[in-house]
Amino acid sequence: xxxxxxxxxxxxxxxxxxxxxxxxxxxxxxxxxxxxxxxxxxxxxxxxxxxxxxxxxxxxxxxxxxxxxxxxxxxxxxxxxxxxxxxxxxxxxxxxxxxxxxxxxxxxxxxxxxxxxxxxxxxxxxxxxxxxxxxxxxxxxxxxxxxxxxxxxxxxxxxxxxxxxxxxxxxxxxxxxxxxxxxxxxxxxxxxxxxxxxxxxxxxxxxxxxxxxxxxxxxxxxxxxxxxxxxxxxxxxxxxxxxxxxxxxxxxxxxxxxxxxxxxxxxxxxxxxxxxxxxxxxxxxxxxxxxxxxxxxxxxxxxxxxxxxxxxxxxxxxxxxxxxxxxxxxxxxxxxx
Amino acid sequence: xxxxxxxxxxxxxxxxxxxxxxxxxxxxxxxxxxxxxxxxxxxxxxxxxxxxxxxxxxxxxxxxxxxxxxxxxxxxxxxxxxxxxxxxxxxxxxxxxxxxxxxxxxxxxxxxxxxxxxxxxxxxxxxxxxxxxxxxxxxxxxxxxxxxxxxxxxxxxxxxxxxxxxxxxxxxxxxxxxxxxxxxxxxxxxxxxxxxxxxxxxxxxxxxxxxxxxxxxxxxxxxxxxxxxxxxxxxxxxxxxxxxxxxxxxxxxxxxxxxxxxxxxxxxxxxxxxxxxxxxxxxxxxxxxxxxxxxxxxxxxxxxxxxxxxxxxxxxxxxxxxxxxxxxxxxxxxxxx
Numbered sequence: 001x002x003x004x005x006x007x008x009x010x011x012x013x014x015x016x017x018x019x020x021x022x023x024x025x026x027x028x029x030x031x032x033x034x035x036x037x038x039x040x041x042x043x044x045x046x047x048x049x050x051x052x053x054x055x056x057x058x059x060x061x062x063x064x065x066x067x068x069x070x071x072x073x074x075x076x077x078x079x080x081x082x083x084x085x086x087x088x089x090x091x092x093x094x095x096x097x098x099x100x101x102x103x104x105x106x107x108x109x110x111x112x113x114x115x116x117x118x119x120x121x122x123x124x125x126x127x128x129x130x131x132x133x134x135x136x137x138x139x140x141x142x143x144x145x146x147x148x149x150x151x152x153x154x155x156x157x158x159x160x161x162x163x164x165x166x167x168x169x170x171x172x173x174x175x176x177x178x179x180x181x182x183x184x185x186x187x188x189x190x191x192x193x194x195x196x197x198x199x200x201x202x203x204x205x206x207x208x209x210x211x212x213x214x215x216x217x218x219x220x221x222x223x224x225x226x227x228x229x230x231x232x233x234x235x236x237x238x239x240x241x242x243x244x245x246x247x248x249x250x251x252x253x254x255x256x257x258x259x260x261x262x263x264x265x266x267x268x269x270x271x272x273x274x275x276x277x278x279x280x281x282x283x284x285x286x287x288x289x290x291x292x293x294x295x296x297x298x299x300x301x302x303x304x305x306x307x308x309x310x311x312x313x314x315x316x317x318x319x320x321x322x323x324x325x326x327x328x329x330x331x332x333x334x335x336x337x
Numbered sequence: 338x339x340x341x342x343x344x345x346x347x348x349x350x351x352x353x354x355x356x357x358x359x360x361x362x363x364x365x366x367x368x369x370x371x372x373x374x375x376x377x378x379x380x381x382x383x384x385x386x387x388x389x390x391x392x393x394x395x396x397x398x399x400x401x402x403x404x405x406x407x408x409x410x411x412x413x414x415x416x417x418x419x420x421x422x423x424x425x426x427x428x429x430x431x432x433x434x435x436x437x438x439x440x441x442x443x444x445x446x447x448x449x450x451x452x453x454x455x456x457x458x459x460x461x462x463x464x465x466x467x468x469x470x471x472x473x474x475x476x477x478x479x480x481x482x483x484x485x486x487x488x489x490x491x492x493x494x495x496x497x498x499x500x501x502x503x504x505x506x507x508x509x510x511x512x513x514x515x516x517x518x519x520x521x522x523x524x525x526x527x528x529x530x531x532x533x534x535x536x537x538x539x540x541x542x543x544x545x546x547x548x549x550x551x552x553x554x555x556x557x558x559x560x561x562x563x564x565x566x567x568x569x570x571x572x573x574x575x576x577x578x579x580x581x582x583x584x585x586x587x588x589x590x591x592x593x594x595x596x597x598x599x600x601x602x603x604x605x606x607x608x609x610x611x612x613x614x615x616x617x618x619x620x621x622x623x624x625x626x627x628x629x630x631x632x633x634x635x636x637x638x639x640x641x642x643x644x645x646x647x648x649x650x651x652x653x654x655x656x657x658x659x660x661x662x663x664x665x666x667x668x669x670x671x672x673x674x
Contacts, residue, residue, distance in 0.1 A: 040377060047432030095384030103439055 003027050003069060003311035004289055005318075007202030007240030008083070008151075008173040010255075012247045013052065017286065018059040021078040024286040027311065028069045028079040028318075030107055030172060030240070034089045036258030039096055042089040046103055049080065062104055066319035081318075083107030083149065083172070087116050087137070088258075094133075094140055101144040106322050107172060108141065109149045110134060110161060113267060114260060119150075119157035122183050123267070127154030135164055142167045145322045151184070151240075158190050167321065168198035173240035175204055176231075179224045180211040184268065188231060195232030200317045202240020203228070205292075207277035208268035209242070218282040222295035225309060234305055238314040239292065245285055249275035340364050340406060340648035341626055342655075344539030344577030345420070345488075345510040347592075349584045350389065354623065355396040358415040361623040364648065365406045365416040365655075367444055367509060367577070371426045373595030376433055379426040383440055386417065399441055403656035418655075420444030420486065420509070424453050424474070425595075431470075431477055438481040443659055444509060445478065446486045447471060447498060450604060451597060456487075456494035459520045460604070464491030472501055479504045482659045488521070488577075495527050504658065505535035510577035512541055513568075516561045517548040521605065525568060532569030537654045539577020540565070542629075544614035545605035546579070555619040559632035562646060571642055575651040576629065582622055586612035 004025050010032035011017050021029065033049065034042040053062055063069065063079030072079040082104045090096040090108070100108070110130075111121040118134035120127040130138065138161060141148055148169040150158040161169055171194060177185035186194075186201070194201060203225055210216035211224070229237050244252070252275060256267035266274055282291050289310065296306040341362055347369035348354050358366065370386065371379040390399055400406065400416030409416040419441045427433040427445070437445070447467075448458035455471035457464040467475065475498060478485055485506040487495040498506055508531060514522035523531075523538070531538060540562055547553035548561075566574050581589070589612060593604035603611055619628050626647065633643040 039380075043376075043436055044432070046436060047430070050432065050435050093384070095381070095387065098387050099380055099383060099440065102441075103436065 002307045003073065003315050005069065005238065005311035005314040006030065006243070006286075006289075007170070007200070007238050007314055008032065008204075009241060009243040009245075010085075010247075011243060011245035012251070014246065015056060015059075017245060018052075018056050018078065020286040022059055022076070024289050026078050026286050026289065027072045028063055028081060028314075030081045030083050032085050033082045033105075034084045035086050035112060035255050036088050036260070039089055039091050039093075039100075042084070042100070043103070046082070049082070053080075064104055064106075065322050066315055069315055069318065081106045083109075085109045085149075085152065085255075086112040086258075087118050090137070092117060092133075094137055097137060097140045097146060098144050101146045105146060106318075107147045107149045107170065109152055110137070111150075111153045111157065112258075113152055113256070119161065120154040121152055122154045124154060127156040129156045129160040130164055134161075138165050141165075143325050145324050147321050155187060155190060158186070159193060162190075162193045162197055162199065165197075167325065168200070168317065169194070170200045170202070170317070170321075172200075172202040173204040173206070173209075173242040174201065175209045176224065176228050179228075180209065182209055182268065184209055191228065191232050195236040198236070198320075200236055200238055200313060201228065201232060202238050202314075204240055204242040205280060205283045206242035206244070207280065210280065214278040214280055216280050218280070218291065218295045219298060221280075222292070222299035222301075225296060226299045226301055229301075229305070229309065234308060235313055235316070237309055238317075239289070239310060241283065243279075243283075243285070244276055247276060252276050339644045340410065340652050342406065342575065342648035342651040343367065343580070343623075343626075344507070344537070344575050344651055345369065345541075346578060346580040346582075347422075347584075348580060348582040349588070351583065352393060352396075354582060355389075355393050355415065357623040359396055359413070361626050363415050363623050363626065364409045365400055365418060365651075367418045367420050369422050370419045370442075371421045372423050372449060372592050373425050373597070376426055376428050376430075376437075379421070379437070380440070383419070386419070390417075401441055401443075402659050403652055406652055406655065418443045420446075422446045422486075422489065422592075423449040423595075424455050427474070429454060429470075431474055434474060434477045434483060435481050438483045442483060443655075444484045444486045444507065446489055447474070448487075448490045448494065449595075450489055450593070456498065457491040458489055459491045461491060464493040466493045466497040467501055471498075475502050478502075480662050482661050484658050492524060492527060495523070496530060499527075499530050499534055499536065502534075504662065505537070505654065506531070507537045507539070507654070507658075509537075509539040510541040510543070510546075510579040511538065512546045513561065513565050516565075517546065519546055519605065521546055528565065528569050532573040535573070535657075537573055537575055537650060538565065538569060539575050539651075541577055541579040542617060542620045543579035543581070544617065547617065551615040551617055553617050555617070555628065555632045556635065558617075559629070559636035562633060563636045563638055566638075566642070566646065571645060572650055572653070574646055575654075576626070576647060578620065580616075580620075580622070581613055584613060589613050 110119040113123040447456040450460040
């Protein structure tokens with residue numbers, strides 16, 4: 001049975017969206033629960049999700065392991081896996097890594113766009129790579145089974161994370177810079193190193209990451225996916241739509257500025273277009289994954305290859321990533337089971 | 338195979354004490370991790386425990402379910418179950434109940450000695466029973482599988498908790514007031530209601546709860562256990578030593594005064610004896626449970642009855658208490674598995 005997994009979404013969650021996930025046959029989604037929030041604020045977000053899990057048990061449940069994706073398929077629901085787009089949630093306390101993992105966090109970006117305590121974001125002028133604490137934290141993330149996500153990090157930081165991490169890392173939502181040279185997209189050097197170490201790239205359909213932006217052509221996107229699969233290895237690519245559905249523009253402002261500036265920072269936007277960009281016509285919400293899949297086949301992928309991109313590769317990655325490192329004490333191993 | 342469970346300890350934990358647990362054949366301990374700490378401070382205590390679990394995997398691991406007690410027996414280790422002696426850890430946020438349960442909390446007192454947001458402690462002049470929030474929180478604790486512990490609560494609050502709770506509750510560490518009329522000990526009315534609803538009493542060996550204090554006679558203690566088993570039903574009693582080992586006296590001051598007063602409150606102590614009392618000669622640490630067991634047999638209990646008191650009853654209680662309530666959504670159920 002083919003599996004459908006989205007490697008990143010950040011929506012204004014609602015019953016409507018959960019029903020769209022079901023209508024689209026989405027088995028699992030990695031959802032962003034926190035950007036610049038402190039640990040306590042992140043826990044408040046988990047509390048919100050707990051309410052949704054209690055309220056909509058027929059639509060969604062919390063995913064913790066790859067087996068939960070299968071369980072989602074078997075019970076006709078969507079498994080929700082938590083992730084953080086910035087390490088603010090762990091504050092300056094390495095002990096919070098295991099705490100957050102126990103609470104279900106499965107992905108954490110070492111940076112958003114700025115320098116963090118751990119590494120350098122892709123908008124900084126100078127990328128100094130992993131910090132002293134960054135190396136310690138990657139080791140701890142490896143131990144407990146929390147995936148290092150470098151979607152928003154700079155080139156050197158990303159390469160150093162790939163090298164320092166003893167387990168494959170992910171870039172959950174980005175595209176190749178060679179196709180569309182945005183600060184957020186990734187060089188062939190990064191993509192090759194990612195694929196060679198067993199990592200995963202999730203292709204973004206967020207307009208700022210697309211050639212032509214909101215007007216990007218589906219076939220152009222799918223041809224890019226096929227070429228990138230050739231570059232990285234077809235087992236190392238998936239989807240990470242970066243779907244930011246139903247949010248007011250105040251949210252993209254929070255994502256970009258958090259509490260680090262009193263001024264406006266437009267990030268990937270501009271003064272002329274400060275809000276969320278319009279999604280491409282061929283991907284508006286969770287019901288449109290079939291369109292991408294058809295596009296991949298039209299780009300020359302076999303049904304099996306397209307299935308791997310649409311979820312099979314993420315599922316294999318989940319299976320090797322979310323449990324404790326082998327040789328760790330079995331308490332952690334068991335918590336991750 | 339007979340099982341040995343202590344229903345409450347709060348020690349200055351160390352490798353020495355973990356080794357004494359092993360030497361004493363202790364399969365599981367409910368440990369206090371927090372008194373007046375906020376949520377974030379409580380998480381820091383869990384982080385400390387995570388370090389110990391990582392450091393001493395051959396001696397201890399975190400217990401989450403009754404099956405972990407069996408696993409402890411099979412692997413020659415001690416399963417550590419977390420508990421809170423005050424609801425400060427949940428602050429004023431009912432959403433933290435499920436968060437704390439996910440982090441492994443399995444017991445929470447609705448009060449320490451004072452009025453809390455939830456109920457009335459046994460040192461207040463007037464006991465007004467469960468508060469509005471108290472009733473909501475008990476319902477939520479019932480849902481997720483967090484045991485209501487009324488060891489330090491007043492009579493009316495305790496009776497209302499027993500009545501309002503849809504699942505059996507516990508008094509993890511106290512003795513009958515009829516045997517030793519301390520504020521912290523419990524009336525026959527409470528003990529009978531506790532037993533009739535499937536709840537558990539853990540007998541304390543903390544000197545302030547003992548007839549004769551530190552000089553209390555072992556046989557006197559064991560005779561009291563046997564009589565209380567007759568009163569409550571022999572399936573509803575266990576041990577909850579309240580062992581406070583190796584702490585400096587500054588800790589008992591924190592337990593008693595937290596941040597609620599700037600003055601000294603002696604609690605069960607006095608100006609003449611403000612510190613931790615000396616333990617009775619027959620119970621100094623985790624290696625002395627065999628002495629109590631022998632005393633129970635000398636008090637006329639059969640080997641099977643003594644075994645039930647020393648752990649069998651707690652094990653049965655753990656099995657029905659730590660999972661989600663039947664009919665709850667399966668996310669919670671699964672997290673508790």
